[in-house]
Amino acid sequence: QKEVEQDPGPLSVPEGAIVSLNCTYSNSAFQYFMWYRQYSRKGPELLMYTYSSGNKEDGRFTAQVDKSSKYISLFIRDSQPSDSATYLCAMSEGVGAQKLVFGQGTRLTINP
Amino acid sequence: NAGVTQTPKFQVLKTGQSMTLQCAQDMNHNSMYWYRQDPGMGLRLIYYSASEGTTDKGEVPNGYNVSRLNKREFSLRLESAAPSQTSVYFCASSLRTISQFFGPGTRLTVL
Numbered sequence: 001q002k003e004v005e006q007d008p009g010p011l012s013v014p015e016g017a018i019v020s021l022n023c024t025y026s027n028s029a030f031q032y033f034m035w036y037r038q039y040s041r042k043g044p045e046l047l048m049y050t051y052s053s054g055n056k057e058d059g060r061f062t063a064q065v066d067k068s069s070k071y072i073s074l075f076i077r078d079s080q081p082s083d084s085a086t087y088l089c090a091m092s093e094g095v096g097a098q099k100l101v102f103g104q105g106t107r108l109t110i111n112p
Numbered sequence: 113n114a115g116v117t118q119t120p121k122f123q124v125l126k127t128g129q130s131m132t133l134q135c136a137q138d139m140n141h142n143s144m145y146w147y148r149q150d151p152g153m154g155l156r157l158i159y160y161s162a163s164e165g166t167t168d169k170g171e172v173p174n175g176y177n178v179s180r181l182n183k184r185e186f187s188l189r190l191e192s193a194a195p196s197q198t199s200v201y202f203c204a205s206s207l208r209t210i211s212q213f214f215g216p217g218t219r220l221t222v223l
Contacts, residue, residue: 008152032210043116043202043214044155088154092209099170100209102155 003027006089006103015112019076023089023103026070030091030101033065035074038086038105047074047087079110113138116215118203124221125193133188133218135203141213143206144186146170146178148199149217155202161186193222 006023013019021035032051036044050056053067062075072091076083089103119134137144146158147170157170161180175197177189186205190197198221204212 004154006154034210041217043204043216045214046211049210090155094209099157099160100155100212104152104154 001026002104003101004089004091004103007106008104010107010109012109012111013079015079015081015110017079017110019074019079019083019108019110021074021076021087021089021106021108023072024070025072025091025101027091027093027101028067028070029093031094032092033063033072034090034092034100035061035063036088036090036102038088040085044088081110081112084109115139116203116205116213118201118215118218120218121216122219124223125190126223127194129193130189130191131193131220132190133201133203133220134185135187135215136185137203137205137213138184139205139207139213140183141205141207142183143209144180145204145206145212146176146186146188147202147204148172148197149202150199158188158201193220195222198222 004025034049035047037047038044050063056063060077064073086105088105090100116137142163145160147155159178161167164183201218203215206212
């Protein structure tokens with residue numbers, strides 16, 4: 001069993017829809033939870049991160065962490081065609097842990 | 113600032129050939145990383161360097177070697193390439209683990 005599981009999709013939704021992307025994990029020591037966005041043929045870029053449980057909002061993006069269920073989510077409101085990308089969740093045991101564990105990535109397409 | 117740069121962008125090798133992938137960063141980051149990305153597998157850590165002079169194995173180190181040449185540069189070497197090493201390779205750097213900056217990648221095909 002992988003430490004981090006992510007539905008690879010692909011996921012296709014119409015412009016303006018609310019998108020929900022999810023990951024589950026097995027390592028209870030994870031404390032930092034990140035979402036990276038990767039456009040086609042580019043390197044990943046950090047979208048946002050959350051420490052421990054709770055919600056974090058940044059514009060149209062909201063990250064949620066439920067450590068009791070070992071489940072994290074990324075919500076995208078008012079989705080735009082420019083949001084079409086692969087979204088990777090990643091987790092770390094701590095700031096100084098030196099290692100990130102990535103999910104498989106979900107390929108998202110927003111249709112105009 | 114160029115951020116993280118990688119060379120080459122593309123490479124085709126024959127089985128058994130060797131090559132070195134180059135990575136450089138201009139952000140004065142201490143830590144650098146090499147990942148491979150395969151369909152359905154996400155990003156898997158090959159090797160990392162927490163600081164100049166140190167290197168450690170990641171999840172999939174077999175068949176690879178690394179050199180942290182100085183604070184800016186971190187190279188990945190394939191001594192005897194195999195078809196299983198066909199992948200996209202990403203280099204990354206960071207001040208803190210959670211915020212890693214990635215290069216554009218090297219697409220490697222081993223025939």
